Amino acid sequence: MSYFLGIDAGGSNCRARLIDADGVVIGTGQGGPANARIGIEPLHAALRDVADQAVAAAGLSAAEMATIRAGMGIAGISRPGVRAALADLAFPFADVVYATDALVANLGAHGGADGAILIIGTGSIAQVRAAGRDFTIGGYGFPISDEGSGAALGLSAVRHALRALDGRTQATPLSQAVTERFGHDTAQVIAWMDGAGAGDYGKLAPLVMDHAEADDAIARSIVEDAVLHIERFIETIFERGATRCTLMGGLAPRMRPWLRARTVDRLRPPLGDALDGALALAGYRAPSVS
Template structure:
């Protein structure tokens, strides 16, 4: 039926991407679909994965007779939820082989060309994940507000705390604290009412404001961003101490926070070599250099 082909799928919380390649890395087809995170249910996750995969296979001109040639690797957001991995692995599939892991792990594999290494993800949330001698290591990422230090949500939370203390007169205010309170009409009870329903994503909406004020020299904003960077320093050092040969910083705040990191940490960071789908292809067994 032909040579082996490799399918990589990045099943994220906002969308799902699939790419089909041959053993040499030539792209044969690509596909996208809606969210594949398991919080939407295992069945919905699998449908999104199969929809994106189907589009990639169709673009490559493969009908179902050839799907047995395909070895698939899939990273799924929320695969650690109770029963999620078992549910996905129980799904009947047409592939020659199928392997699952987390979306973070395929991002890690992609960042290091399918080899050992670690990543620190700093976006709305944060975590550090790596593979060392074939063993997975992980630090943080337990969810906001108990974890996710250094993230966008963390920046927003810390900034709001300073704004409320400055409103009370318990600390010196700044342009940042005044702008934050102005968004709530200078009413701390409006902040309380907002807090009751606020998610990590809501807190993270304040991160661009904090970063902008920090860049403009605002003392409170600089303190908040530097504190966040110190947590990222700790995550990078934890991966290095665990034996990760390469560590990369990824996520929406990676570029911003990299300038605030300690010199020794910046020196040890490595550029990413590929995307999360490339990591899923490595998981599928596509040969790596």
């Protein structure tokens, strides 16, 4: 009997799914953050933890565990030195294959075939597989990249709020909602900015969307600018050879209604999730239906 283990390790959580040769799920695991930024040793511990949970749930013996072929999608694996460090990690499996979390998400979304995903969350990045070649578009990090993302929305909202406090632009419900969080005090905003990162700005994205949907003129302009970037992302995905595209990420459902109808018509629903992609990376192929 052969077994396949898929792991999706991201900045928020780490998940594992263990299946048998017929594709039946026999064990799962769940843990906390497990991206490359937490360090190789903590990452190894997090991966082993969710894998051990899945193996224990399946009731596999040590001999059976040694036959497992594993595929692991890990956020931040592209950072210098990470792949080399991962190669030295010990797992009690027959084989382990590593990839980025975006790559396994893309494999899952398109059943292992060619296609692309555009992830719109705190950041933004496209993962593409065209003619069997995998590559990314964007995703270079905030604030230089991440166009159309939650962090970009939040940054634009804070800029608008500071201008409104200065009197350089008309205050709107959005600017007032942002500055209210800081007692309408510029000094407090600046102090917050000193330590704020993409995630902090991204937390303001729902506020921007709420006010845009309530017809705040500035909020609408911020969202409409983000939409231009998202639509250009999608155009580029197809220009570079993708035949299928799926919109994903926490902000995607709220952005989708703002896209042009012709853009939405080009999008396709995902066929599976990132764990399906990780299992495909491990070498699992679903039996063909005759």
